[in-house]
Amino acid sequence: MELRTLRYFVTVAEELHFGRAAAQLHMSQPPLSRAIKHLETDLGAALLHRSAAGVTLTPAGAVLLDEARTLLDQADQVRVRVAAAAGAATITVGILADNSGPGARRLATAYRRRHPGVEVRIRETDLTDPTCGLRAGLVDIALTRGPFTETGLTVHELRTDAVGAVLRADDPLARREGLRLADLAGRRWFQFPDGTDPLWRSYWNGGEPREGPVVRAVQECLQAVLWNGTVGMTPLGHQLPADLAVVPLTDMAPSHVVAAWKQDDANPLIRSFVQIATAAYRG
Numbered sequence: 122m123e124l125r126t127l128r129y130f131v132t133v134a135e136e137l138h139f140g141r142a143a144a145q146l147h148m149s150q151p152p153l154s155r156a157i158k159h160l161e162t163d164l165g166a167a168l169l170h171r172s173a174a175g176v177t178l179t180p181a182g183a184v185l186l187d188e189a190r191t192l193l194d195q196a197d198q199v200r201v202r203v204a205a206a207a208g209a210a211t212i213t214v215g216i217l218a219d220n221s222g223p224g225a226r227r228l229a230t231a232y233r234r235r236h237p238g239v240e241v242r243i244r245e246t247d248l249t250d251p252t253c254g255l256r257a258g259l260v261d262i263a264l265t266r267g268p269f270t271e272t273g274l275t276v277h278e279l280r281t282d283a284v285g286a287v288l289r290a291d292d293p294l295a296r297r298e299g300l301r302l303a304d305l306a307g308r309r310w311f312q313f314p315d316g317t318d319p320l321w322r323s324y325w326n327g328g329e330p331r332e333g334p335v336v337r338a339v340q341e342c343l344q345a346v347l348w349n350g351t352v353g354m355t356p357l358g359h360q361l362p363a364d365l366a367v368v369p370l371t372d373m374a375p376s377h378v379v380a381a382w383k384q385d386d387a388n389p390l391i392r393s394f395v396q397i398a399t400a401a402y403r404g
Contacts (some may be wrong), residue, residue, distance in 0.1 A: 124193060127189040130185065132145055134178055137175060157169065168181055168185055169182055201238075212241055212242070213243075213262075215244045215253025217245075217248070218339050220264050224279065224378070224401055228401035239390060247337045251321045252318075255382065256273075261388060262395075264380055267320075267376075274384060277379060279377075281375040282375055282378065283373075284356055284374075284376050285367040285369045286300055287354060287367055288352065288366050288367075299369045300371065305327070310353075312334065312335045313325070324374070327354075327373065342354075343362070356376045382395075
């Protein structure tokens with residue numbers, strides 16, 4: 122029974138869909154199906170019930186799922202502890218400028234508790250690079266927001282946040298309980314510099330071409346609103362100065378907090394980071 126096959130099984134058992142599991146594992150569906158069949162043959166038990174309605178776990182599959190998760194976690198811990206003993210356990214985390222809320226703080230506490238011998242290096246980036254240096258090889262994993270171009274990356278959603286328009290407190294629209302994007306037509310918006318990921322840029326401009334001052338950081342965006350009366354954007358729940366207001370955008374897609382890493386990176390510290398982050402952001 123190979124660890125790789127157990128990872129395949131856990132992914133299928135969690136997704137309950139071979140197609141989605143194959144996509145998550147970055148492989149085609151036929152070899153994944155064969156691997157699960159071989160595992161069932163080796164164990165002498167059916168692990169999954171396959172039907173037109175989908176995939177469900179058998180009683181034996183439910184037992185294996187619990188055991189496999191424990192075994193894979195232990196295997197990752199062995200690698201981490203050996204690396205720590207050798208003085209080589211380091212992970213570099215890229216953090217987008219606005220990702221310092223309670224979820225990130227819970228993650229830091231839980232990760233340190235789980236991996237006390239691991240050195241965590243933090244690289245905070247401005248709003249012009251949603252991958253936080255991941256594509257440039259500057260970090261191992263990014264704690265960031267989507268959307269952005271995901272080619273060559275694995276992206277795992279941690280949380281979704283509703284979004285609002287940032288306006289001056291004396292703006293007539295600031296008194297509204299909610300706005301639609303059409304209410305802001307013709308207004309000047311903040312802009313990201315040329316070369317910024319196009320999906321990221323389009324999202325924060327409400328999917329429309331806009332004109333306005335170029336900003337790179339959260340504070341530059343807020344200052345553009347304050348000084349120029351431009352439209353800013355922010356996930357709801359962020360604290361802003363008293364002279365600025367946030368009005369929920371009712372037809373704006375939510376902003377997703379995500380962890381992202383390179384598809385071919387098998388670093389166990391990354392797998393553990395994602396597991397702990399998932400729990401921390403749910404908390």
